[in-house]
Amino acid sequence: MANARRSLRSELGRVRGLGSAKEGVQHWWMQRITAIALVPLSLWFVAGIVFVIDVDRATAIQWLGSPLTLGLMSLFLIALIYHAVLGLQVVIEDYIHSHATKLVLLLLIQFAGFGLAAAGIIAMLLITIYGG
Amino acid sequence: MASHPRPVSPHLEIYRPQLTSVTSILHRITGGFLSVGILPLVYWLIAAASGPDAFNQAQALAGSIVGRIFLFLWTGAFFYHLLNGIRHLAWDAGWGYELPAVYRTGWTVLIGTVVLTILAWVLGYWARGNV
Numbered sequence: 001m002a003n004a005r006r007s008l009r010s011e012l013g014r015v016r017g018l019g020s021a022k023e024g025v026q027h028w029w030m031q032r033i034t035a036i037a038l039v040p041l042s043l044w045f046v047a048g049i050v051f052v053i054d055v056d057r058a059t060a061i062q063w064l065g066s067p068l069t070l071g072l073m074s075l076f077l078i079a080l081i082y083h084a085v086l087g088l089q090v091v092i093e094d095y096i097h098s099h100a101t102k103l104v105l106l107l108l109i110q111f112a113g114f115g116l117a118a119a120g121i122i123a124m125l126l127i128t129i130y131g132g
Numbered sequence: 133m134a135s136h137p138r139p140v141s142p143h144l145e146i147y148r149p150q151l152t153s154v155t156s157i158l159h160r161i162t163g164g165f166l167s168v169g170i171l172p173l174v175y176w177l178i179a180a181a182s183g184p185d186a187f188n189q190a191q192a193l194a195g196s197i198v199g200r201i202f203l204f205l206w207t208g209a210f211f212y213h214l215l216n217g218i219r220h221l222a223w224d225a226g227w228g229y230e231l232p233a234v235y236r237t238g239w240t241v242l243i244g245t246v247v248l249t250i251l252a253w254v255l256g257y258w259a260r261g262n263v
């Protein structure tokens with residue numbers, strides 16, 4: 001502890017976040033909030049997809065390019081990817097015990113989540129503006 | 133040392149599968165599988181934004197045998213996770229913990245999954261005049 005006294009870090013700062021309880025409640029809540037949002041949003045999405053997957057381009061673009069679809073699809077993508085990242089995080093924490101691997105995987109799904117959400121929403125904007 | 137063996141958490145290899153444990157692990161498996169589906173979804177949206185060639189390629193992929201099998205499994209996983217997710221939310225609200233309710237809702241989820249998955253696909257084919 002001799003070094004600790006020479007450090008700018010306080011004793012509290014050194015130990016904070018090292019216990020088992022980190023931000024669990026927040027995580028638990030967001031998993032539930034996104035789950036509740038996904039009930040109507042994912043039903044809307046699946047109903048839509050059932051009718052536009054495997055149809056001709058004009059029909060699909062007509063549906064995808066409407067402002068209503070843009071709004072709902074964006075909300076769906078955000079809720080879906082947020083929920084999936086939170087969920088996968090728990091699965092990784094449960095099964096991966098090596099600290100390094102766990103950290104890499106957690107970073108990977110976070111970055112992938114942001115990237116996929118941005119890509120999906122930008123694609124939707126382009127379809128709405130330019131008609132694909 | 134205690135002379136009695138201590139209770140241990142279930143060792144899955146020797147643990148008899150029960151409705152409760154099976155519905156629980158299925159929620160995790162379907163959650164993971166559904167997450168994988170985000171990749172083709174975003175690819176499909178990008179293809180739709182990229183023009184006719186890219187989009188037709190994506191549609192052909194979705195309509196291929198592999199594409200259809202994946203979409204069918206994804207629909208099944210979706211309805212399972214949706215129904216069992218509602219079951220989870222009911223538990224979180226403090227409802228449905230009695231054993232008879234746990235079994236009743238568990239079977240409802242399983243049967244509902246089969247019914248809704250088949251219904252979605254029949255509707256999809258019917259909408260294209262293929263049924």
Ligand code: HEM
Pocket residue numbers: 031032035036038039042080083084086087088090091159160161162163164166167210213214215216217218220221
């Ligand atoms: C359709 C896209 C969805 C994806 C990709 C997805 C993904 C996931 C994943 C990966 C998990 C973590 C599983 C685990 O920890 O074992 C999870 C958990 C959960 N999901 Fe979803 N999910 C989706 C839709 C839904 C919907 C519509 C609901 C609404 C009822 C829902 C409710 C839940 C709940 C309540 C949990 C937490 C379960 C627990 O605490 O064990 N999910 N989801």
